[in-house]
Amino acid sequence: MAPSRPNHHHRRPTYPLAHSQRVKPRRWPLVLRFAKGAVHGIIVIPVVLHSLFTVLIVYLDRHVTGNLGLPPTIIPSLSIVVGLMLVFRNQTSYDRFWTGRNCLTTIGTSVRNLARAFLVSARAKDGAPPLTDVERADTERIIRILIAILYAVKHNLRAEWNMPPSAASGLVEGEGGVTTAKAEYYALLPDGLEGFEDQGLGLPLQLTVLIESYIRRGFERTWFHGPQASQMTVQVNGLVDAYGRMETIRTTPIPVAHLIHQKQVLALFNCVLPFATVDDFGWWAVPIVAIVAFTLYGIEGIGAQLEDPFGYDKNDIKMDGIVEDTRQEVMVLLEEWKATGREGTRFY
Structure with missing residues (x-):
């Protein structure tokens, strides 16, 4: 007897990546969804207005003038233009979405690689004294800064300027005003860190300077050899490059000339459509x-x-x-590194 197939409607993701995966099963088919995730709320006004305009045209054609109809052959020529413009808009927008997601993956991968390399390499050589408390605290601090970079990227892309002169204030200044920041984010930042966002320096870039400084210190402590330190710098450069591309998406909107013409073409097409259908379909x-x-x-x-x-x-x-998934992964690695260090064993 063949084994039964799992019920995908009640499937749950595994614990890794649990926060970024879907966890709630769909109770209704997507075709019946009109609220969460749908765009109906932002299109209801133009749909209603065009419908009311059509009611007016049909009424005038049936009861007043009787000659408002246009040849239906006008529709195909207009529909080609509308279709091309909508295809361009959606392809461009989804490319921005896909590129942004890939850049976020690049940043997360760089954080994972650097965290792994730092934790494995931050150890004393054979026969050498164990790491000092200062060296261990330095490594733990830099791992937390790596995670903080993810939060800083997220908040900056949302225009939530999140680094006041005192991180302990726990406040974020954004477009919507002052809101309470998550405590775990500020707990990741080093004590006494002063932000310079009011002077044009983004917090993600400021934190990468601290990462680069740690790589230099690790090289001087002989934790990293030259090629390894160089590769770590490449990871930092890749992280900054991915963040820059996300900034480009955030700060470069679709040209306003295209948006204006697209709105006008859509309105024109839907205003002409009643005249081309009234003779053949009437109130339909x-x-x-x-x-x-x-x-x-x-x-x-x-x-x-x-x-x-x-x-x-x-x-x-x-x-x-x-x-959150990346933070949880890296924090588990950090806690394991701290535990193995207390027991006198190596983390690799």
Whole structure:
């Protein structure tokens, strides 16, 4: 007898990556969803307005003038232009989403690689005295800074400027005002660290300077040989490069000329559609126009949401979960390193 297949509706992710994976089974088919993750809220106004405009055209054509209809052949020529513009918008927006996700993976991978290399290499050579408390504290501090870089990247991409002169204040100044920061984030930052975001220095870049300084100290302590230290610097450079590309996505919107023309073309197409359908369909033109407007404005709304994928929307990158998963992984490595150091054994 063949083994039964698992019920995927009740599947749960494994513990690693648990925060960035979906954990709730879908209770309703996606075709019946109109709230969470859908774009209906941002397209309802244009759909209703076009439907009401169609009601007006049908009424005038049926009861007043009787000659408002246009040849239906006008629709294919306009639909080609609308289709091309929507395809360009969605492809561009999803490319920004996909690139942002890959850059976040690059940053997380660099943090994992550097944490692994630091913990394995921060040890005394055979026959040498064990690490001093200062050296162990230095390594623990730098691992926490590595994790803090992930939080700093996340907050800066959301325009949540999060490093006041005193991190102990626990406040973040963002576009929405002052909000309470997560305690675990500030616990990762070194004591006495002063931010310079008001002078134009991003906290992620400031923290990478501390990482580079640790690599230099490790080389001077003979923890790293030259090629290994060079490779670690490459990892830091890759992290900064990925963050720069995410900044480019965040600060470079779709050109306003394209957005204006796209809105105008969409409105023009849906305003012409009632005139091209009123003679053949009568009052049925109202639901037809509503469906077409729902489809076209929905596609445009998806592109608008994916344009900036670093926020809190349901369709944005799950940055909170991804950062939390990486934090948990690296902290487990750090705690194991601390435990093996207390027992006098090596962590490798």
